[in-house]
Amino acid sequence: MRIAAAEGGVELGLIENDPRTRVLEDGRSLLELNPLGTVSVLLLESGVVIRETVAALLWVQDHATAPVRREPGSAAYYRQLQWLCFLSTELHTKLFRVVFYPEATDAVKDNFRALTPARLELIEAALGTQAYLVDDAWSVADAYLTWILTLLGRAEVSIESSPALSEYQRRALQRPAVQRLLADDDRRIAARG
Structure with a gap:
């Protein structure tokens, strides 16, 4: 968010x-x-x-x-909503449990790692034909995906075999707002000790 x-x-x-x-x-x-x-x-x-x-x-x-808005009622708005729901249900919910719940068992983690590549393939296919998830322009769905991608490494899920997704992440991490927030997160984590 x-x-x-x-x-x-x-x-x-x-x-x-x-x-x-x-x-x-x-x-x-x-x-x-x-x-x-x-x-x-x-x-x-x-x-x-x-x-x-x-x-x-x-x-x-x-x-x-x-310009991150998609006009409510437009086709782009519903494609964005589709991606938001997909990211929430298919990746975020499961990823959050693997990364942040210390009680997550190895079986839960292994299951996530086994199921995630198929979900990433859907994103890879979309990003293989356009720069962003919706209408070739940055949206809140892209912000959500960027956050998810920053956590995948902590869950030991690699995107190296997904060239479009890897390129997408590279570009997303170069965005000034993303760089500022990640640097801010690093400072806050370091301050916590």
Whole structure:
């Protein structure tokens, strides 16, 4: 969500969360905002809480000032929604468990590694004919995919055999907003020790 917001010119305040304890840096429990404690949470100034990554990404895209928007009702909007749902259900949910849940068994990790190449082949096929997931222009779906790709290495999944996906990741990691966020993440992680 942070990559999408940065690319779209949407300012978000970040509240750190300890994934082990689910305690926010302001002392509240993440479970107060999200009873499941497992997905992105967007707390609007109005007090409205938006849960689920896809919903939060669509909120960001609807409030973007930069050209990441896909007009609701357009074919591009629904292709973007299709990619967001695919990334959420087929990669993010499973990847999150493998990378962030210490209780993930070797069998769970092996299953993820076995199933992931087929999912990546679908993305590889799309990126083999266009530069980005939707209409050859950066979208919030691309921001989501970029975040997922940064985590795949931690799950010991390589994309080296996918030339279009590898090139896509190379280009995505060169985007100034992505570079700033990854550098910021590195600083925050180093500060935690």
